[in-house]
Amino acid sequence: MLEKALQGDKRYWTWIGILVVLMAIAGIFYIQQFNKGLTITGLSRDVSWGFYIAQFTFMVGVAASAVMVVLPYYLHDHKAFGKVTILGEFVAIPSVILCMLFIVVDLGQPMRGINIMRYPTPNSLMFWDLIALSGYLLLNVVISRVTLDAERRAVPPPGWIKPIIYLSIPWAVSIHTVTAFLYSGLAARTFWMTAVLAPRFLASAFSSGPALLILAVFIIRKFTKFEPGQEAVKKLSLIVTYAMLINVFLILMEIFTAYYSNIPEHMNHFQYLFFGLDGHNNLVPWMWTSVILAVVSLVLLINPSTRNNNRTLGFACVTVFLSIWIDKGLGMVVTGFVPNPLGTVTEYWPTIPELFISLGVYAFGLLLVTGFYKIALSVKEDYQLKEEKHKKVIARTSGA
């Protein structure tokens, strides 16, 4: 099956070429980081986690969101998702790999990373996150491989895969829950220490992930002969709508609790995010952009006429994705460190090397997605062709 990823037209190879170049640039910057240390990033004593960890968190969400197609398809036998389920799983696998890569590039001593396994520490949530993520990776690799292989041979998947698929459903929820616990269990950082962090993570994941999948469907339609089905797009758009509503609702809950209780430690962070604190306001324009994008997306998604129009739906999906990326991939992690435990504000902004390393990691993810999609779509295109031919034959014979 793998050979399918190595066959493509000029456009395909240009795209692959661009990704490889981005990875190479990131490689050069990473060698610099490896030799000089994390000093080449914008991180500091006060803001000790930044862009890398934020991307990790965001990608855990994208990985978990595959459950939004897996669950209706396998648990409720929702046929509309028959053709997109594998696409969801093939987003999940590269996403988990990206999560791990973002952790590795963030380590001060990456060569010692194996120590997490050499000295397993159940009281550390990072240990559980590693178990959750690697388990999820394994589950998705097995499931997608077995189901796709069955499809290629036009036979139903073997029975033993069913319980594994069922296991992958709560497992998907667990990866983002444990990732939220990584933050919400820290008494030192009031911004993160909220019980709705895990639900918020899940809601934002279940809107941004399916939004990405809808966009993937549109791209697939444009570049291949495969048709994932308008019914699937319609259902996915509903999932995006509800999840985005819940996400915005939960953020408003946070803001109410912080401001009405009037506890400075809780308000300060939101103050920093939306208005700036002590004259520091790096994130303010970004956060308001995120707010505007969220509002626009909800207007477009709630209104049935714009939700059911593919052009406006595509735009809405872009706004959902960007809004959540700003919130999670930019604001959420950094703001936990502002102000610092001594009440002073140090700002953070990623440096050029940091951004290019991240871009390279993303390019690697896109490379994997491209390869996986190529395989899946080739299998599906073949199947579709066979089906059509079969239908034609039947039509001809019955007509005769």
Next chain:
Amino acid sequence: MSIDRRKFIKMASAAAAMGLSGFGAFERVLAEDIIPEELPLTGKRWAMVIDIRKCAEQEDCHECVNACHFHHNVPDIESREEEIKWIWKEQFHNVFHEQSYKYIDEELGHQPTLVFCNHCDNPPCVRVCPTKSTWKRDDGVVMMDMHRCIGCRYCVAACPYGSRSFNWKDPVPDIDKIYEGFPTRCKGVVEKCNFCAERLARGIEPACAMACKHDALTFGDMADPQSEVRKLVREHYTLRRKPGLGTEPQVYYII
């Protein structure tokens, strides 16, 4: 280094022969070399009491900071964002911001207050470390293994006191004079005050407390009712940083 199987067997048998004959490939170590000159200081719950009134009298005094940073090869990095600090001074209103208020005596509000690792009874840094690189000893000292640390900085995020420093770059070039009695660190690891565990093992008090000529720092066993630190907290009302978090910090401040 690469050796083939034959070479390995040769070397192994030679080493075995030497071991049997008593001439080890290793230097012979005499008992005196590993037994410290003095017996180690032992305690059930090490703690520090800081009298910030005494610090206030000596405005530009940095003896404790200098002694600590010298004895632990702490680099002197200029950039505020990358500096490494084991013990340093902050203004009172920063250290105790929940205890600070609009009408606080201006002098007290701005009073330099020493801060360092609180060696908590319930250290959040220990709870989160994924490699057991940081752990609490039975005598309360929160230790740090800078050779095992992977540099994930989870402990930095978990410490409610900002007491942990990360080596954003190789610290050695920024060390004025290397002190042979303590290892230097490499880039990419976290470090912090260790209550001078290496000195306690040799029966010597922490460097900061010993360096202070004004009796502002008192080190001792809080679990011992007769100890000096216990006496101080008995006789004075003391503050601890963020007691509401349940970390049970073991640095006490006399205001």
